[in-house]
Amino acid sequence: MVITKICCLGAGYVGGPTCSVIALKCPNIRVTVVDKNEERIRQWNSDKLPIYEPGLDEVVKKCRGTNLFFTTDIVKSIEEAELIFISVNTPTKISGNGKGRAADLKHVENAARMIAEIAKGNKIVVEKSTVPVRAAQSIMKILKANVSPGINYQILSNPEFLSEGTAIADLLGADRVLIGGEESPEGQKAIKELCWVYEHWIPSERIITTNTWSSELSKLAANAFLAQRISSINSLSAVCEATGADVSEVARAIGRDSRIGHKFLEASVGFGGSCFQKDILNLVYICECLNLPEVAAYWQQVIDINEYQKSRFTKGIIESLFNTVSDKRIAIFGFAFKKNTGDTRESPAICVSKRLLEEGAYLQIYDPKVDAEQIDYELEGASKKYEIHTSAMLSAVNAHAIVICTEWDEFKELDYNVLYDVMMKPAYIFDGRKILNHEHLTNIGFQVKTIGKRLHNGESTGMWETC
Ligand code: UDX
Ligand code: ADP
Numbered sequence: 001m002v003i004t005k006i007c008c009l010g011a012g013y014v015g016g017p018t019c020s021v022i023a024l025k026c027p028n029i030r031v032t033v034v035d036k037n038e039e040r041i042r043q044w045n046s047d048k049l050p051i052y053e054p055g056l057d058e059v060v061k062k063c064r065g066t067n068l069f070f071t072t073d074i075v076k077s078i079e080e081a082e083l084i085f086i087s088v089n090t091p092t093k094i095s096g097n098g099k100g101r102a103a104d105l106k107h108v109e110n111a112a113r114m115i116a117e118i119a120k121g122n123k124i125v126v127e128k129s130t131v132p133v134r135a136a137q138s139i140m141k142i143l144k145a146n147v148s149p150g151i152n153y154q155i156l157s158n159p160e161f162l163s164e165g166t167a168i169a170d171l172l173g174a175d176r177v178l179i180g181g182e183e184s185p186e187g188q189k190a191i192k193e194l195c196w197v198y199e200h201w202i203p204s205e206r207i208i209t210t211n212t213w214s215s216e217l218s219k220l221a222a223n224a225f226l227a228q229r230i231s232s233i234n235s236l237s238a239v240c241e242a243t244g245a246d247v248s249e250v251a252r253a254i255g256r257d258s259r260i261g262h263k264f265l266e267a268s269v270g271f272g273g274s275c276f277q278k279d280i281l282n283l284v285y286i287c288e289c290l291n292l293p294e295v296a297a298y299w300q301q302v303i304d305i306n307e308y309q310k311s312r313f314t315k316g317i318i319e320s321l322f323n324t325v326s327d328k329r330i331a332i333f334g335f336a337f338k339k340n341t342g343d344t345r346e347s348p349a350i351c352v353s354k355r356l357l358e359e360g361a362y363l364q365i366y367d368p369k370v371d372a373e374q375i376d377y378e379l380e381g382a383s384k385k386y387e388i389h390t391s392a393m394l395s396a397v398n399a400h401a402i403v404i405c406t407e408w409d410e411f412k413e414l415d416y417n418v419l420y421d422v423m424m425k426p427a428y429i430f431d432g433r434k435i436l437n438h439e440h441l442t443n444i445g446f447q448v449k450t451i452g453k454r455l456h457n458g459e460s461t462g463m464w465e466t467c
Helices: 015-025 038-044 056-063 074-080 106-118 135-145 167-172 185-198 212-243 247-255 276-289 293-320 348-358 372-378 392-396 416-422 438-444
Strands: 005-009 030-034 068-071 083-086 123-127 153-157 177-181 207-211 329-333 362-366 386-388 401-404 428-431 447-450
Touching: 005 015, 005 074, 015 030, 015 056, 015 068, 015 083, 015 167, 030 074, 038 068, 056 167, 074 106, 083 106, 083 185, 106 123, 106 135, 123 135, 123 185, 135 153, 135 212, 153 185, 153 212, 177 185, 177 212, 185 207, 207 212, 212 247, 212 276, 212 293, 276 293, 293 348, 293 428, 293 447, 329 348, 329 392, 348 362, 362 392, 392 416, 416 438, 438 447
Parallel strands: 005 030, 005 083, 030 068, 083 123, 123 153, 177 207, 329 362, 329 401, 362 386, 401 428, 428 447
Antiparallel strands: 153 177
């Protein structure tokens, strides 16, 4: 079989950018991205795409209407395609068995049922969404139980490793592409077909093929390892604050060991995003189900330290502001879970904001890429004592403190002399991302607090005085 038509179920953060790059690099393949959400598809076909991702607009503009299509016509797209990506969302279950930990596979199951119902010819079905180990087996069961005579399915696992904010660069220059499939001759043939698609732009030595379960587990393991590094350095940031060591210096010193490496050692207010927490919770749940409680407890600690870091940071803000933030105006700089994205899923800003609102603060929130509707959605159920601003400068007016939650570059370039003038005194800055020039800010007159380092601001020496 030669792949001429690809269908992708799910036009989200994974499906949209991935298929746009496939269309760009494979001009002879017709790529159709479908979604049951009409509004999302309308946005993909408009000038304002539903997600902000540097470089994505250009790729979509180049391919849309040529060999890249966005549509809600799921039936036609499944019928026509030889290869179908499943890129639907797999949120953490909110009720029932495994509540709060297991991945909810209802959208994957629905997608499999739709394929079984519609397909009239052989299909290669590729799971792209992060799924629990052995999910491919469930997809296969559904497809096989509903198969029409003469139709063959092959299920492959092809997890996506892109990071938001750098998705296009990650897709174009992937460290590796991972494809898992059955060890049978048919499975190996399907793997080869998918390899052929990626070989349009990825050197074949960077394409790793494994059995299905290794591929599924590798995705969870990769995210668990990355998140573990952040929790490890964040745990040390607390030690630095207590001792006078500087976490950036520690990260630089250990990162120079080539066995450790320098990436993902940036201490912060905590990690966010749609993957890390969800995937580790999922891994923990799987370990418990496999009767491996020690392994489950080990990975759970990565989540626990992340929670600790977010609440430690917020507690430090409250303590520094004379143990009360009631009716104090606090500017929140950044609401996305990292820079260069408008995504707020599991953003540490949500946790910090909610906690400050609980304590009676009045928040003045600004993020360059997150719209007001999204902030309202994330803060639903919390006190309404907040307003959303269109610039960092406006959000700082009359504020007692600025809290940096996202490392947007524009926050580094602001004129802090002017900000100081419009704020209440003493004016505080809590740099949860370690992006500002703290010495310069202290010279202006700010009381500055950051993660993993004691700063000398006149009256106080410790970063977060412990009580
Ligand atoms: C992650 C994985 O990197 C990617 O491979 C996978 O496909 C999806 O999950 P993503 O969540 O988009 O990607 O962003 P990432 O750059 O990994 O950042 C995740 C969180 O960790 C962010 O909140 C970020 O600010 C934080 N982080 C990252 C740190 O706090 N310190 C670091 O050193 C690196
Ligand atoms: P991710 O970050 O994994 O890409 P998103 O939530 O951004 O997750 O995107 C998943 C998309 O999948 C959503 O737009 C959702 O509407 C879509 N979706 C979920 N189930 C189906 C389905 N059965 N058919 C088509 N699209 C689906």
